[in-house]
Amino acid sequence: MAARRKLMVAAIFLLSLHGAILFAGFVAPQDPAVQNRDFPFVPPTRLHFVDAGGRIHLRPFVYPWVARRDGLYQYEESREHEYPLHLFVPGPRYLIAGCLAAHTHLFGVEWPAQLFLAGTDNYGRDQFSRILFGGQISLAAGLLATAISLFFGLFMGCVSGFYGKWMDESAMRLAELFLVLPWLYLLLAVRSFLPLHVSSTQTFLLLVAVIGTVGWARPARLIRGVVLSTKSRKYVLASRGFGASNAYILRRHVLPHTYGILLTQAALLVPQYVIAEVTLSFFGLGLSEPMPSWGSLLASLQQYNVLVSYWWMFAPAIALVLVTIGYLSVANAFEQQLQSDSI
C-alpha cells in the first residue's frame, strides 16, 4: 500500500513537471532565445510581499534589477515602483505544439520590470524559460531513446529467448559487445563525423538514435530471461500441444509477462538517457546555440568564474536531479510491485 502511495506521489510529480515542460511556451514568462543585453548574469528576481514602506501586499510583486556602477555584473533592486505578479498575461509570441501561435503566458509582470525566476545567463537570457525549453529537448531525447532501446531490447530478447540455439548465442554475444562499448566515446566519434551545420532537428534525431541503439543490450538480456522461463511453463507447453503457433504463444502468453520488466526498465533508462544527452550537450556536441538543452545550459559552468560567481547557473542541475529522482522512485515502486506480484 505504501509502495502504491509512493508511486502515486512520484507519478503526479513527474506528470506535472512534464506538463510544464511540454507547455513551456505558456509557462515560461520569456522567449528563451531573446538576449537582454543590458542584463547579463542578473540574479533571480525576488518575489516580495512587503514593500519598501513596510506595507503588506497579498499579491506578490517584484522590484526591477538595475545595474550598479561598481563591480562587474552587479545589480540592485530599484525600489521606486512595485510591479505585481499577474496571471494569464500577454507576452512574447510562442507556438503550441509547433504550429499554433499564442501570446498568453501563465504569469508575468508589467514592462519595464522583467521576471527572471532563475536569473539570466551571460547574454541576459532568462534561465527559467531556458530550463523549461531545454527540458523539452533533454526529456524528449530521454523518452525517445528509451523507446528505441526497449523496442530493440524486446525484439532481441524475445528472439533469443524464444527461438534459442544459434540465434540466442549470436544475439547474446552481440549484446555483450554492446554492453562493453564505451558509449560516450562512441557518441563523440559519431558526432565528429557529422558535417558542419546539420540542422538542430537532425542533430537531435541522431543523438537520440545513437543513444537509444547503444542501450538495447541490458533490457534484451532481462527480457530473454523472462521469455525463457515463461516458454517452459506448463500452460505454454499445453497451448503448444493444442497446436498454437509461435506467434500466438509469443503474443498471448509470453509478451504479457515482459510488461513489468519493460516498465521498470523504462523508468530506469529515461533518466539515464537524459543524463546521456546532458553529458553530450555539456561537451558542446548536442544542439547548437541558441537552442537550449540542460546540458548546454550547464556548459557555462565549465568557466571557473561562472562556477564561483553565479550560483543560479546551477539551476538546470536541480531540474535534472528532480527528474532523475522522480523516475527512479517510479522504477523503485514498480520493482516492489513486481516482487509482490511474483510472491
Add this chain to the structure above:
Amino acid sequence: MRRLGYSVTLLLVCAVVGSASSAPRPAEPGEELQISDHPAGQYGGTLVVAQRSEPKTLNPVTAADAPSREVIGRLTADLIHINRSSQQTEPALAKLWTLSKDGRIFTIKLRHGLRFSDGQPFDADDVVFSFQLYLDDKINSPQRDLLVVGGKPIEVHKIDQYTVRFTLAQPYAAAQRIFDSLAMMPRHLLQNSYQQGKFTQAWTLTTSPAEMAGMGPFRVKQYVPGQKIVLERNPYYWKADRSHHRLPYLDQLTFLFVGNEDAQVIRFQAGETDIISRMSAESYALLSQQASSRGTELFDLGPSLEYNFLVFNLNDLSSKKLAGIAAKQAWFQDLKFRQAISAAIDRDAIVKLVYAGRGAALWGNVSPSNKFWVDQSLPHPPRSLEKARELLKAAGFSWRGDALLDPRGQAVEFSIIASSSNTQRTKMAVLIQDDLSKLGMNVHVAPLEFRDVVNRVFQTYDYEVSIMGLGGGDADPNPEMNVWLSSGGTHLWHLGEVKPATDWEAQIDQLMQKQMVTLKYKDRKHLYDQVQEIIAANVPYVFLATPDVMVGAKKSLANFKPAILDSNTLWNVDELYYWGPASSSGARP
C-alpha cells in the same frame, strides 16, 4: 648511521655543485656587459608562471606557437631588441649599428667577450650561422618572410670577429625592428646537425640541457613532460645592473603547463604562481575581489594590439569539391552584403558581454592603443539595423516573412566557425548570430577544435564564415604585410592569390610595398592610413573588438613592468626580483 652520513654528504655535494654551476659569474675583463638602468635588486628565488599549454619545441628557428615562443624568448637573445615598454628599438647583443645613406646596408657591432649559456664564446660566426638557418628555405622558418626584402633574402657578411654587415635589396623602413626576437644560435652545438640536414629535429623538449645553449637570461634545467619546464639562471648572461651585478636576479624560472585559463586563475589565486598573463575580464574581476588580501596586484593595460574579426570565405574553390560553399560566395563577394553585416553587429555589446567592458570596439585593423599607427579619421558608424536592411535591399535581397532571401530567392543561411577552446570567440559568435537573425539571416554557430578551425581556414577552405584573431606582435605595420599583401600567407579571406583579385587589393599591395621602403615615419603613416581606409571601406574582414591586456603579479615581485606587446609580463624577467628576505617562493617544491 654511516649510510645516512654518506647520503647527507652526497646531498650537500649536489647542492654545492648545483648552485655553483648557475651562480652568476663575476664580469671578466674585456666583457662588454650591457648595464641596465632599473633599480638594483637582490639575488634569489624562483618565479613560477602557468602556461595554458606545453611548448611544442625549443628550437627558436622553427617555433611558431605562442607557448614555445614564450619559453624560447627567455632562453635566447637577439641583436637589436624592441623594448616592450617604450615600443622602441634598443641595443642588445649588438652594441651599436649604422645604416648606410641609401638605407640598404646595415653594419652591426657586437659586444665583445660574451658567452653562450654553456660558457662558449659568442661572435660574428654565430650571427652568420643563425641567419643562414633563418633564411634556409628547407627549414622554412616562420621568420623567413620578414627577412626577404624586395624579393631577395638579406645578405649577411662577417667583416671581423665582432662586425657583421647586412645588405638589403632595397631600403627597408624600420629595418632594425626585424632583428627583434631573432634568436642568436650557437654554431658550435648546431653546425653538425645542420650540415646533416637534421636541424629541424634539433632542440626538442626532450633534448638534454647540455646540448642546448642560448644568449638569454635563463637556460634549461629540467623538463617534466605534461607538467613543467624548469629554467635556471644563465651564469654568463650579458646584462648587469647599476651596481654591476650580473643579471638575472632570479635563480629559477618555472613554467607549469595547466591546460586552460581557469586553471591559471586557480593557481594564481592559490599563490602557486607569481604572475598571470593575458586573463579575461571575468578572471580579472574574480581575482580583484581578494587581490589586496592575497598580496597580489592586477593591471589593466588598456586595449591590446590584437584584432578579432569575422572573415568570409572568398577563396577560389574551383579546385575543391565545395559546391555548397561556392554557391554562398555570391553573397560574401557582394560588398553591400558585407557592409550590411558590419552595420548590423552590435560591437558595444561584444565589448560589454564578451570582454565585460574591458576592451575596445574595432572598425579597422589597428587597435586604438597603437598610437603611432592608428588612423584616427576612420569612421566609427554606430550599429544600425535600418542601414543594414537598406544595404541588403540595394543589393537585391528581399524578405519573405522574417527570412532574408537573396536575389535568386534562396534563403540566406550560413555557419560561423570559431575555436571552441576560446570561449570569447564563441560568445561573439552567439551575439552575432542573434544580431544577424534580426536581418532574417539564419546563422549557425559551429564551435570547433582550434586545430580544426585553422585547418579549414588555411588548408581545406571548408567553411563559410569564421571568427579569427590576429596581430598583437609588434606595433609596426611591417609584420602585417603577410595579412594585407594579396600574396601573403595570412591573407585569410582569399589565400594564394596569384595576382590581386580586386582593384582595391591591388591598391593595398602597392601601398603596403611602398610604405615598406619609405624611411620617413610621416610618409609611412600617410600610406598606412590609406591602407586602413581601403580596408575599412571594402570590409574583407568585419572587425569586432580587441580585449584589454590584463595581467597580475605578486606584490613582492619588484621591477614588474607589464606591457601590451608580447611577452606582456616576462619581457624584462632578467630584472625581476623579490622584495625582502629571499622570497618565500624559493621554498616551494
